Amino acid sequence: MSRQVEDLLTPALCIDVDRVERNLTRMQAYCSQHGLALRPHVKTHKLPSLARRQLALGAVGITCQKLGEAEVMADAGCADILVSYEVVGERNLGRLAALARRVRISTVADSRAVADGLAGMAARSGVTIPVLIDGDTGYHRTGVPTPAEAVALAQYISQCAGLRLAGLFTYPTLRATGPWLAEALAGLRRAGLEAGIVSSGGTPGALSTHEVQGITELRVGTYIYNDRTMVRRGAATPDDCALTVLATVISANAPDRVILDAGSKALTSDLVGGDPALGHGEVVAYPGAAIQRLYEEHAVVDLTACARVPRVGDRVSLVPNHACAAVNLYDEVALVRGTEVLEVLPVAARGRSR
Amino acid sequence: MSRQVEDLLTPALCIDVDRVERNLTRMQAYCSQHGLALRPHVKTHKLPSLARRQLALGAVGITCQKLGEAEVMADAGCADILVSYEVVGERNLGRLAALARRVRISTVADSRAVADGLAGMAARSGVTIPVLIDGDTGYHRTGVPTPAEAVALAQYISQCAGLRLAGLFTYPTLRATGPWLAEALAGLRRAGLEAGIVSSGGTPGALSTHEVQGITELRVGTYIYNDRTMVRRGAATPDDCALTVLATVISANAPDRVILDAGSKALTSDLVGGDPALGHGEVVAYPGAAIQRLYEEHAVVDLTACARVPRVGDRVSLVPNHACAAVNLYDEVALVRGTEVLEVLPVAARGRSR
Numbered sequence: 050m051s052r053q054v055e056d057l058l059t060p061a062l063c064i065d066v067d068r069v070e071r072n073l074t075r076m077q078a079y080c081s082q083h084g085l086a087l088r089p090h091v092k093t094h095k096l097p098s099l100a101r102r103q104l105a106l107g108a109v110g111i112t113c114q115k116l117g118e119a120e121v122m123a124d125a126g127c128a129d130i131l132v133s134y135e136v137v138g139e140r141n142l143g144r145l146a147a148l149a150r151r152v153r154i155s156t157v158a159d160s161r162a163v164a165d166g167l168a169g170m171a172a173r174s175g176v177t178i179p180v181l182i183d184g185d186t187g188y189h190r191t192g193v194p195t196p197a198e199a200v201a202l203a204q205y206i207s208q209c210a211g212l213r214l215a216g217l218f219t220y221p222t223l224r225a226t227g228p229w230l231a232e233a234l235a236g237l238r239r240a241g242l243e244a245g246i247v248s249s250g251g252t253p254g255a256l257s258t259h260e261v262q263g264i265t266e267l268r269v270g271t272y273i274y275n276d277r278t279m280v281r282r283g284a285a286t287p288d289d290c291a292l293t294v295l296a297t298v299i300s301a302n303a304p305d306r307v308i309l310d311a312g313s314k315a316l317t318s319d320l321v322g323g324d325p326a327l328g329h330g331e332v333v334a335y336p337g338a339a340i341q342r343l344y345e346e347h348a349v350v351d352l353t354a355c356a357r358v359p360r361v362g363d364r365v366s367l368v369p370n371h372a373c374a375a376v377n378l379y380d381e382v383a384l385v386r387g388t389e390v391l392e393v394l395p396v397a398a399r400g401r402s403r
Numbered sequence: 404m405s406r407q408v409e410d411l412l413t414p415a416l417c418i419d420v421d422r423v424e425r426n427l428t429r430m431q432a433y434c435s436q437h438g439l440a441l442r443p444h445v446k447t448h449k450l451p452s453l454a455r456r457q458l459a460l461g462a463v464g465i466t467c468q469k470l471g472e473a474e475v476m477a478d479a480g481c482a483d484i485l486v487s488y489e490v491v492g493e494r495n496l497g498r499l500a501a502l503a504r505r506v507r508i509s510t511v512a513d514s515r516a517v518a519d520g521l522a523g524m525a526a527r528s529g530v531t532i533p534v535l536i537d538g539d540t541g542y543h544r545t546g547v548p549t550p551a552e553a554v555a556l557a558q559y560i561s562q563c564a565g566l567r568l569a570g571l572f573t574y575p576t577l578r579a580t581g582p583w584l585a586e587a588l589a590g591l592r593r594a595g596l597e598a599g600i601v602s603s604g605g606t607p608g609a610l611s612t613h614e615v616q617g618i619t620e621l622r623v624g625t626y627i628y629n630d631r632t633m634v635r636r637g638a639a640t641p642d643d644c645a646l647t648v649l650a651t652v653i654s655a656n657a658p659d660r661v662i663l664d665a666g667s668k669a670l671t672s673d674l675v676g677g678d679p680a681l682g683h684g685e686v687v688a689y690p691g692a693a694i695q696r697l698y699e700e701h702a703v704v705d706l707t708a709c710a711r712v713p714r715v716g717d718r719v720s721l722v723p724n725h726a727c728a729a730v731n732l733y734d735e736v737a738l739v740r741g742t743e744v745l746e747v748l749p750v751a752a753r754g755r756s757r
Contacts (some may be wrong), residue, residue, distance in 0.1 A: 058494060058757040092699060114700045117727070135653040137481055137664070137716050140412060161655055171650065190701055191654040191662050223405040264405065299489040300513055300545040308545050314731050314756045318672040323679065344757060345446060345727055346468045351607040362491050373699055377668050377732070380754050400734050402413040402668045402700060 050389040054295065054383070059364065060315035061295040062379040062396075068291035069273055076104045076255065076272050083259035088112050088131060090250065090270030095398035096382065097125030099273065106368055110153070112250070112268045116144045117401030123152045124395070131248070132156040132368065133218070135163045135183070135191060146174035153210070157218045159183035160193050164206050168284055173210025180206050181213035181248060184233060186226040187279070188221045196229055200236035203327035216244040220268070221251030225381070227261040234263055253284045258339055277331050278321050293333065293366040294375065296348065307359055309340075309348040311326040311367060314378060318343060319371035331368040356367045406744040408649065408658065408737070413718065414669035415649040416733040416750075420740055422645035424626055424663035430609065430626050434745045436757045442466050444604065444624030447727040449752035450736070451479030453627065464507070466604070466622045470756030472496045475516070477506045479751070482621065485602070486510040487572070489517045489537070490543060496524035498640060503530040511572045513537035513546050518560050525565025533569035534560050535602060538587060540573045540580040550583055554590035561596055570598040574622070575605030581615040588617055630726035631685050632675050645719040647687065650702065652713045661713055663694075663702040667722060668732060671695060673725035685722040689713070694721070 059327040069323045080087040087363035089103040090112040100111050100122055110129030119130050129152065136145050136156055145167075148154045158164045159178050171178050184199045185192030193199050199217065207214045217233055219226055230247060237244050249258065250268030252275075258267050271278075274292035275285035306362065313329075321327040329348060334337035337354030348367075352358045359365060369375040376382070378397055408417065434441040443457040455464050456478055464483030467473040473484045484506055490499050499521075502508045512518045512534050525532050538553045539546030546554050546652040552569065561568045571587055573580055585603060589642035591598050603612065604622030605628075613623050625632075629639035630645035650665035667683075675681040683702065691708030695756045703720075713719060723729040730736070732755055738746045 056494075059492075060756055088491060134661075134664075135715075137651055137653045138413075140410075160715055162655075163653070167718075185656065189657075190696075190698065190703060192656070194656055213719065220546075236731075241480070253476060297491055299491045299517070301516075302513060302539065302546065302548055303543075306543075310488075311756075313671070313673065313728055314754075317667070318728070320672070325677065342544075344544065345731075349544060361489075361514055362520075374667055374672070376755075378754060400668075402414055402665075403733075 051239060053384055054388050054390055055364070056268045057295060057383055058294050058391065059297045060311035062376065063265040063293050063366070064274070064294050064382055064384045064387045065291045066384050066391060067191055068289065072273055072275065072289060072291060073103060073106055076269060077108070077258055079343060080267055081107060085258060085264070086281070088264040088266055089273070090114070090133070090268050091118060091122055091398065092256055093270035093273055093376065095124060095376055095396050095401070096394055098398055100125065109266070115402055116148070117403050118398040119148055119154070120144070121401060122399040123148055127152065129153040129266065135159060137163060137166060142168065142170035145178070146170050146176055147173070149176040150177060152345035155179035155181065155215055157181045158202065159201065161205055164212065166201065168209035168212050172391050177213055179213045181216050182206070184217055184219045184229060186229040187223040190220070192219060195392070196233035196236055199235055200240055201231040201390060203237055204240055214242060216246030216248065220249065222249045222254045222258060222261055222264070227263070230261070230263045250314050252279060253282045254282070271372055274372040277368050277370045281321050287331070287368070290368045292372045292375070294330070295367055296343050296365055296367055298361050298363045298365070301358070301361050303351045305351060305358070307350050307352065309350060309365065310346065312346040313343045314345050316348070316367065316369050317342060317371060317374040317378065319374045321370050330370060333366040333368060335365065405594065408742050409718070411649060411737055413649050413651045414665035416736045417647050417649055417720070417739045418628070418736055419445050419645045420738050420745060422643065425627065425644060425645065426627055426643060427457060427460055430623060431462070431612055434621055435461060439612060439618070440620040442602065442620055442622050443627070444468070444487070444622050445472060445476055445752065447624035447730065448627055449730055449750050449755070450748055451476060451751055453477065454481055458543055463620070469756055470495055470502070471569045471720060472752045473502055473508070474498070475504055475752040475755060476598045478493035481506065482637070483507040484588065489513060491517060491520060497518055499532070499602070500524050500528035500530055503528070503532060509533040509569055511535045512556065512560065515556065515559055517557055518556065518563060518566065522566050524565035531565055532565055533567045535570050535572035535600060536560070538571055538573045538583060540583040541577040542575060544574070546573060553587040554594055557591055557596050557720070558594055568596060570600030570602065572602045574603065576603045576608045576615055576618070578614060581617070606633060609638070625726055628726040631722050631724045635675050635681070641722070642684070644722045646726045646729070647722055650719055650721055651691040652715050652717045652719065653728065655712070655715050659707045661704050661706065662699065663704060663719065664701050666700040667697045667738055668699050670697060670702070670721065670723050671725060671728040671732065673728045675724050684724060685719040687722060689719065
């Protein structure tokens with residue numbers, strides 16, 4: 050007999066494989082229609098098999114945030130990996146060089162300090178690293194602050210032996226991103242430099258990427274699973290949410306409140322838009338239920354607005370606020386179709402934050 | 404040559420072994436002085452070696468939140484384990500029975516539904532399970548709501564073959580806890596029942612436990628490491644914080660802002676007292692630095708109030724808001740003395756939320 054969802058110990062991370070396939074296909078179709086290269090971010094799923102599926106559907110390569118993720122994905126046969134993160138420190142540069150010897154590796158830089166590290170490594174290792182200039186187009190995280198500085202850094206990098214200027218990079222696509230990129234691209238042209246790739250990302254605005262002139266590549270992660278934040282932002286419907294946490298009611302001593310065995314160690318404490326009033330997850334089959342408080346291993350669910358209430362031992366499915374963060378808590382994930390567990394996979398790149 | 408902290412890849416979870424020893428010794432001395440049994444909660448460290456150290460210093464046993472933690476600790480030789488969690492479901496009851504056959508296991512119940520599950524398992528397995536009545540003395544999580552219901556459940560359990568009434572259990576120790584417990588204890592006496600153990604917990608109020616009449620056992624977890632929340636609540640000083648996350652500056656493109664390679668996947672999104680204005684961690688050597696925003700793999704640090712600023716490649720130590728949650732993100736932890744790494748240990752019970 051096949052394994053059933055009801056046999057899983059809780060809390061369990063469950064993936065609806067049909068919704069995943071639909072989400073993947075839809076994004077690939079969008080990119081193909083608009084001539085955008087799709088380079089999915091694996092930080093969301095951290096699963097080699099889903100990375101391979103993304104590539105099979107037409108992705109040009111994958112994006113990894115950290116070297117540890119890239120190492121797992123290279124081991125799994127992914128041949129074209131963008132490390133979308135400033136690589137700093139001798140040991141990390143050595144890891145990047147080792148990766149560059151076996152797969153096509155590109156990365157980003159937002160300072161001469163980072164570029165110098167990459168160039169030194171490339172010289173020592175005899176590899177050539179394609180580098181995208183990371184530009185801060187309004188998010189105020191990493192990135193050079195202005196188009197002029199992007200051009201200056203591009204000029205610097207184009208003169209570093211062992212580095213190859215590969216284009217421009219930003220995250221996410223904001224209102225200011227288009228003008229910022231246009232100015233940087235004009236500056237590069239004036240300097241006689243070419244931005245082969247202009248890469249931007251983020252699931253919420255993904256389907257408007259073609260409206261921003263200049264962008265050639267889309268990096269998205271969350272779209273594969275979606276979550277409560279994506280629904281709230283209008284980037285997905287509840288039916289697009291492919292990832293749920295299965296939980297069990299362990300206590301029901303108040304008429305309008307139950308306690309689940311899934312807390313912040315099963316869902317994370319990530320909020321929707323930073324607003325605690327929006328709660329800690331969606332209780333799928335109980336409209337109106339609100340996960341009011343999370344402790345490490347408990348969720349307190351308010352059922353005041355619910356037509357029916359679950360009892361001790363009942364199971365409920367929860368859509369997390371933030372899929373990418375929730376995944377990172379689990380050693381394994383169940384691939385599910387209906388009530389059947391098709392496969393249980395190790396989350397191979399879980400915890401690979403280094 | 405010995406391994407040095409500077410050789411660690413970041414983000415790295417580091418434990419100051421001397422601070423741990425001081426924190427452990429202090430809490431054991433407090434309990435010994437006041438005749439309290441100490442039953443440390445291993446959910447904070449999830450490390451067999453530290454559980455064994457707690458036992459060697461005088462703890463009567465350990466507390467585990469989840470069965471998965473208890474299985475790891477039983478494998479590691481811990482012989483007396485309280486599973487401080489309502490065990491629900493046939494597979495979990497089977498796991499509890501398996502544990503009860505090899506170590507001294509006790510657990511809690513806050514409903515007849517939970518008690519019936521335990522009793523059925525005990526009858527089938529031929530084991531006897533000591534059960535503490537979980538009472539809600541004001542926290543409104545699990546627990547029977549009133550002392551009268553505690554007495555009624557105690558009477559019920561005392562008549563279940565295979566279960567042994569072991570006492571009362573609550574969390575945390577609040578203002579109302581003392582009167583609640585006194586009333587429940589009086590009710591038990593009138594019913595001719597004995598509460599051998601009266602167990603309460605929580606690091607913030609731990610050192611006032613002796614002021615609450617009736618409590619015989621203290622369950623604490625966070626005291627071993629402490630964190631920013633404990634400092635804020637006055638339960639620890641900065642010097643008592645034994646756990647830090649080592650991070651690297653990867654970007655410094657604004658005069659008063661740097662970006663670290665440690666985000667919510669390295670620190671969690673847990674806040675101090677639910678207040679986002681208190682930031683996402685303490686930057687140890689940079690007084691005034693504020694971790695304003697966290698992304699999955701980035702921290703944005705505001706340095707406006709700092710006398711000096713770190714540069715790209717510099718490393719900083721961070722005290723997390725919540726030690727127990729941060730630990731659960733890491734596959735391994737470095738035991739550190741000064742600049743030396745004494746040992747790198749697997750976080751054996753990481754992710755054991757089932």
